[in-house]
Amino acid sequence: MEDSMASTVLTRDDFKLGEPVKWCPGCGAHAVLATIMNVLPETGVRKEDVVFVSGIGCSSRFPYYINTYGFHGLHGRAPAIASGIKAANPNLSVWIVTGDGDSMAIGGNHFIHIIRRNINVNILLFNNKIYGLTKGQYSPTTPKGSITKTSPDGTIENAFKPGELAMGAQGSFYARVVDTDPKMMKEVFAAAAQHQGTSVVEILQNCVIFANQVHNDITGKDVRDDNQIYLKHGEPMIFGKERNRGLRIRNNHLEVVTIGENGVTERDIMIHNALNPDDTAHYMLVRMTLPEFPVAMGVVRAVETTVYESLLYDQIKHAKSTSKIKKVDDLLRSGNVFQIDK
Amino acid sequence: MAKNPKVVELEEVVVKFAGDSGDGMQLTGTQFSDTSAFVGNDLSTFPDYPSEIRAPQGTIAGVSGFQVHIGHREVTTPGDQADVLVAMNPAALKANMKWVKQGATLIIDIDNFDNKHYKKAGYIEDPLHDNSLDGYNVVKAPITNLTRDTIKQYGLDLKIADKTKNQFVAGILYWLFNRDLKIGEDFLKQKFRSKPDLVKANIAVLHAGYNYAETIEVLSTTFHVHPVKDKHGLFRNITGNQATAWGLLAAAEKAGLELFLGSYPITPASEILQELSKLKSLGAITFQAEDEIAGICSSIGASFAGRLAVTSTSGPGLALKSEGIGLAVMTELPIVIVDVQRGGPATGLPTKTEQGDLMQALYGRNGESPCIVMAASSPANCFNFAFKAAKLAVEHMTPVILLSDSYLANGSELWEIPFMKDLEEIHPPFAEDNDPNYYPYLRDPKRLNRFWARPGQPGLRHRVGGLEKADVTGEVSHDPMNHQIMVETREAKVQKVAEFIPDQEIIGDKKGDLLVVGWGGTYGAIFSAVNTIREQGRKVSMAQFNYIKPLPKNTREVLSGFKKILVCELNLGQFASYLRSQLPEFNYAQFNKVQGLPMFISEIKQKIEEVLDSMNSEQ
Numbered sequence: 027m028e029d030s031m032a033s034t035v036l037t038r039d040d041f042k043l044g045e046p047v048k049w050c051p052g053c054g055a056h057a058v059l060a061t062i063m064n065v066l067p068e069t070g071v072r073k074e075d076v077v078f079v080s081g082i083g084c085s086s087r088f089p090y091y092i093n094t095y096g097f098h099g100l101h102g103r104a105p106a107i108a109s110g111i112k113a114a115n116p117n118l119s120v121w122i123v124t125g126d127g128d129s130m131a132i133g134g135n136h137f138i139h140i141i142r143r144n145i146n147v148n149i150l151l152f153n154n155k156i157y158g159l160t161k162g163q164y165s166p167t168t169p170k171g172s173i174t175k176t177s178p179d180g181t182i183e184n185a186f187k188p189g190e191l192a193m194g195a196q197g198s199f200y201a202r203v204v205d206t207d208p209k210m211m212k213e214v215f216a217a218a219a220q221h222q223g224t225s226v227v228e229i230l231q232n233c234v235i236f237a238n239q240v241h242n243d244i245t246g247k248d249v250r251d252d253n254q255i256y257l258k259h260g261e262p263m264i265f266g267k268e269r270n271r272g273l274r275i276r277n278n279h280l281e282v283v284t285i286g287e288n289g290v291t292e293r294d295i296m297i298h299n300a301l302n303p304d305d306t307a308h309y310m311l312v313r314m315t316l317p318e319f320p321v322a323m324g325v326v327r328a329v330e331t332t333v334y335e336s337l338l339y340d341q342i343k344h345a346k347s348t349s350k351i352k353k354v355d356d357l358l359r360s361g362n363v364f365q366i367d368k
Numbered sequence: 369m370a371k372n373p374k375v376v377e378l379e380e381v382v383v384k385f386a387g388d389s390g391d392g393m394q395l396t397g398t399q400f401s402d403t404s405a406f407v408g409n410d411l412s413t414f415p416d417y418p419s420e421i422r423a424p425q426g427t428i429a430g431v432s433g434f435q436v437h438i439g440h441r442e443v444t445t446p447g448d449q450a451d452v453l454v455a456m457n458p459a460a461l462k463a464n465m466k467w468v469k470q471g472a473t474l475i476i477d478i479d480n481f482d483n484k485h486y487k488k489a490g491y492i493e494d495p496l497h498d499n500s501l502d503g504y505n506v507v508k509a510p511i512t513n514l515t516r517d518t519i520k521q522y523g524l525d526l527k528i529a530d531k532t533k534n535q536f537v538a539g540i541l542y543w544l545f546n547r548d549l550k551i552g553e554d555f556l557k558q559k560f561r562s563k564p565d566l567v568k569a570n571i572a573v574l575h576a577g578y579n580y581a582e583t584i585e586v587l588s589t590t591f592h593v594h595p596v597k598d599k600h601g602l603f604r605n606i607t608g609n610q611a612t613a614w615g616l617l618a619a620a621e622k623a624g625l626e627l628f629l630g631s632y633p634i635t636p637a638s639e640i641l642q643e644l645s646k647l648k649s650l651g652a653i654t655f656q657a658e659d660e661i662a663g664i665c666s667s668i669g670a671s672f673a674g675r676l677a678v679t680s681t682s683g684p685g686l687a688l689k690s691e692g693i694g695l696a697v698m699t700e701l702p703i704v705i706v707d708v709q710r711g712g713p714a715t716g717l718p719t720k721t722e723q724g725d726l727m728q729a730l731y732g733r734n735g736e737s738p739c740i741v742m743a744a745s746s747p748a749n750c751f752n753f754a755f756k757a758a759k760l761a762v763e764h765m766t767p768v769i770l771l772s773d774s775y776l777a778n779g780s781e782l783w784e785i786p787f788m789k790d791l792e793e794i795h796p797p798f799a800e801d802n803d804p805n806y807y808p809y810l811r812d813p814k815r816l817n818r819f820w821a822r823p824g825q826p827g828l829r830h831r832v833g834g835l836e837k838a839d840v841t842g843e844v845s846h847d848p849m850n851h852q853i854m855v856e857t858r859e860a861k862v863q864k865v866a867e868f869i870p871d872q873e874i875i876g877d878k879k880g881d882l883l884v885v886g887w888g889g890t891y892g893a894i895f896s897a898v899n900t901i902r903e904q905g906r907k908v909s910m911a912q913f914n915y916i917k918p919l920p921k922n923t924r925e926v927l928s929g930f931k932k933i934l935v936c937e938l939n940l941g942q943f944a945s946y947l948r949s950q951l952p953e954f955n956y957a958q959f960n961k962v963q964g965l966p967m968f969i970s971e972i973k974q975k976i977e978e979v980l981d982s983m984n985s986e987q
Binding site for chain 1: 405555558595600601602605618649658659667671672673699782787788827831832834843
């Protein structure tokens with residue numbers, strides 16, 4: 027289904043709402059909101075065709091801060107609500123805003139199933155690795171051992187990597203960004219909007235109150251170049267302040283190498299293929315963690331495959347053209363009926 | 369050649385088919401029902417099957433049954449007890465003897481009445497030789513062996529013999545009830561239209577059964593049930609679940625909307641999802657959700673986007689949908705929740721009937737969370753009440769819970785097919801594109817509904833959600849007085865529906881000694897019981913409620929015409945409690961049954977007589 031084209035040129039002001047934005051000062055969500063308002067005018071979608079759907083949590087207040095159709099749903103249920111919206115009207119551009127508690131804990135089931143169906147929506151997953159709105163309990167993405175209000179002795183649970191779940195559910199699009207890099211966010215959000223199918227964008231977002239600097243190892247100014255790798259399709263996987271470090275595969279494992287050392291040249295560095303239907307390399311990239319590896323950013327996977335609502339409407343179209351039942355009156359008189367005469 | 373047996377004219381007859389769950393009793397039952405409908409009998413059916421797909425063969429737990437009640441007069445229930453029982457094995461006989469009339473005809477497959485089967489069924493004595501069947505007409509037919517012989521004779525695959533022995537039974541019944549075999553053949557041709565070998569085998573066995581009955585003259589009499597006198601027009605036999613699905617489609621067409629059903633499979637509601645998934649040619653979308661919660665949430669999303677949205681479930685699913693129903697109450701979006709009730713709590717009795725979800729439907733949510741609650745009362749009128757539920761949801765912009773039950777859902781009756789042009793109009797309260805005066809919570813004073821602005825409409829961008837909203841503007845609001853206003857308005861909106869539903873009907877006189885009150889699926893049994901007692905000249909009337917919240921506006925007047933009120937329901941008194949809270953000035957006696965079984969005419973009759981007798985003795 028094609029999104030309808032805008033007849034007039036839109037700007038970020040078309041999406042601004044008078045409401046005061048009630049996130050804490052310094053919260054990473056502000057930057058996401060600002061970036062989305064810059065991206066939407068460029069998607070070519072009419073402003074009345076955009077719908078933001080959310081669950082519960084700090085990030086899920088998002089629909090109240092942007093001038094589109096909005097649905098602030100139930101905890102964890104945004105993917106289910108969005109599925110209904112998109113199936114009902116495939117022309118709409120549907121965005122889901124969710125957090126790590128909302129999508130990985132209470133809504134984990136809906137998260138994997140919308141991805142499995144490949145419904146054409148965009149999921150913005152604000153991962154601050156903590157429950158913010160309920161004031162500081164650990165979440166399914168909180169690193170093991172973290173001290174939180176409900177883990178005074180450190181968490182004893184393993185943390186989810188949202189990308190692994192997305193891939194395990196046969197996701198067609200997964201990307202990761204940091205809230206401190208507006209340029210990266212804009213490029214990746216635009217790619218997510220462009221992708222036909224469920225796009226999952228994990229945003230490493232900072233909670234200034236309950237998990238401040240939780241992503242500092244990744245986003246800190248002094249470390250970010252060495253600790254992030256911004257993947258771009260078709261380009262070699264190079265990173266580092268000096269742009270001299272890269273990734274290659276050896277014995278079925280990824281390894282970090284330095285160009286110019288041990289005979290390594292740029293030709294040995296792996297080229298990122300986000301379009302590869304085989305997700306083996308994508309899995310490896312998603313799993314990379316500090317300190318051995320940089321953390322993968324950008325579009326890790328973007329594979330074109332059949333979209334749920336296209337198949338759905340194909341079936342409806344076929345049924346309408348072949349079935350003898352065109353109206354309810356036809357239905358009521360189909361099959362075994364008995365004319366009983368006086 | 370056998371001499372012509374005596375033909376006895378019957379007003380009505382109840383036939384029960386019982387066998388292992390693989391014996392094809394549901395199919396034979398449906399075939400016999402359709403044939404009866406074809407010749408103009410009124411009818412009501414009720415299948416009774418175990419929750420296991422193939423419970424151990426030959427055991428009581430594995431018995432699958434199908435009861436059909438056909439009549440020359442109006443038939444309102446599948447009948448308390450059978451005049452004819454087909455028992456394919458000893459377990460089927462043992463499980464059903466208590467539901468059989470004294471002196472009934474028992475057709476048994478003698479080939480399965482051996483020590484091995486007696487043991488499986490738990491018989492200590494051989495029931496055929498311990499005098500326990502004295503007084504019954506027992507037809508000992510070698511059904512299994514004669515079916516195998518027939519299949520062999522026609523050179524067909526012996527493997528299908530055991531799948532066709534139900535047709536031997538059908539043949540016997542066609543002879544017994546003087547039915548035209550051609551109707552049975554047509555049924556089989558339609559049923560197995562893609563498998564010509566099966567059609568051939570089944571028809572051969574059907575004839576074999578008929579000829580067997582005629583040749584050995586299994587009974588000295590055969591029966592004839594005349595067509596219903598004043599019944600003419602186009603009819604079909606329809607189950608409650610099918611009627612529910614079709615009623616929703618009819619409402620969608622009438623409203624100019626397309627249907628969306630978001631559901632998770634659950635017994636005994638799954639047929640609604642299955643039926644609608646076949647009807648994409650009418651634009652219906654079925655979304656088989658990952659769980660009950662996603663079922664309702666996807667429906668709420670579809671409603672927001674402008675579809676006629678429905679979710680179907682049973683009691684355990686309704687529990688999971690509570691939060692979603694609350695969201696629909698808060699966002700004031702139209703949605704129909706169909707609850708096909710079964711025995712509870714928890715998993716309870718998945719395939720058995722009960723009316724235990726009334727309180728859950730009325731009150732099972734956090735906060736003050738009013739929605740319309742209504743109930744269908746016969747398999748066929750599930751069509752009308754599904755239609756009405758959708759109409760009220762859309763026009764009043766509110767969730768509606770429609771209660772059905774396992775008995776209505778799986779049972780069937782003859783239904784006169786309506787024309788779409790004769791159904792009520794449905795007018796969705798759409799907001800107009802670019803309406804400068806649109807506010808999400810601005811209301812139409814007539815119904816107190818807000819207006820339906822759908823994504824894609826220019827000039828109406830707005831936000832809804834589960835947080836309390838300010839009156840009119842729909843901004844998020846934590847203002848204390850605003851919350852009071854909104855809570856009261858949501859309740860008032862639902863109460864206002866009373867102005868848009870019919871008055872409560874009384875069957876019988878408007879004044880008298882006793883009013884028998886029921887709701888939903890107990891209609892047929894109460895109706896028959898009350899009618900019988902009225903024929904004795906006693907002052908009894910009945911009121912069967914289809915609208916529960918709100919109650920019809922003449923309810924007080926209806927109840928005030930009687931000295932005593934008896935509320936009959938398949939639970940421990942949920943409707944009685946509700947009436948006590950709504951209309952506390954009356955005294956309510958109760959008749960309650962929770963056995964996973966429908967109400968029987970005889971037990972209601974007995975209870976009514978008890979109440980009437982105690983009233984006489986008090987005087």
